[in-house]
Amino acid sequence: MTATPGNASSNLPGKPPIVDLDRWQAAREELLVREKAHTREGDAIAAARRRLPMVEFDGTVEVVGSDGPVPFLDLFQGRDELVVYKHMWYDGAPHQGQCEGCTTTAWHMKDAVYLNARGVSFAFLTSGPWDEVASFVEFMGYTQPWYSVRGVDAPVGGDMGYLACFVRDGDRAFLTYSTTGRGTERVNGSLGLLDMTPYGRREGWEDNPEGWPAPIEAGAPIGGHGAPISSSWRSDADGVATWGPTSRPVPQWTRPGAIPVETLGRQGQHH
Secondary structure (H helix, E strand, O other): OOOOOOOOOOOOOOOOOOOOHHHHHHHHHHHHHHHHHHHHHHHHHHHHHHOOOOEEEOOOOEEEEOOEEEEHHHHHOOOOEEEEEEEOOOOOOOHHHOOHHHHHHHHOOOOOHHHHHOOEEEEEEEOOOHHHHHHHHHHHOOOOOEEEOOOOOOOOOOOOOEEEEEEEEOOEEEEEEEEEHHHHHHHOHHHHHHHHOOOOOOOOOOOOOOOOOOOOOOOOOOOOOOOOOOOOOEEOOOOOEOOOOOOEEHHHHHOOOOOOHHHHHHOOOOO
């Protein structure tokens, strides 16, 4: 198996203009004014988020995890606050067939040590049947707690592809916030770093200077199903972008010890 290549090149089109350090510093400081304004607006939005009302629900509703059915309140692990990511699920799909966007999100949430130190627990919820979910979690090597919420009503169950925040007051549980779509990007630190680079995410929607490298398309050695790529992508075992029965979300190929799907098939495993 080959990891996704770096695809380094010395002849990419569209490079930033070359200036001396003083001119760069002046341009950097001009942009910093806008960045600081963006940060302050983000702080104001967070303050408004903390002032949202909340919805009470039955915290004794059962979800299924590695220890069997447990009440939702157990997910708080004795803490007052809980953040969950609601992972999409495709029943009966092989491991590489699960949602590439949710897989990318889960891959970036490898531990919750800092959250725990701040009194916040973290868990993954999904609508998949527990036997399938448990196999997937073991295959991926995830260490965060996972739970099946199959058949459970919202706000614990319901639609997937969300981040949601909860608080408890003794045996009472409350939903305080949720977000989907690009609102879930805050879990993925790689996107923030890509936004700092000269070529950005290389997605089709970005506003780039004229002559900048084109967004990556399917068949390229990095990224993409369809053209152009989105914030998550699939590749084969050699890191070539593709979409099909032997492709899987890129993190699954690049993680240490990942076994190509053909090998697993020869071993008689359905994934």
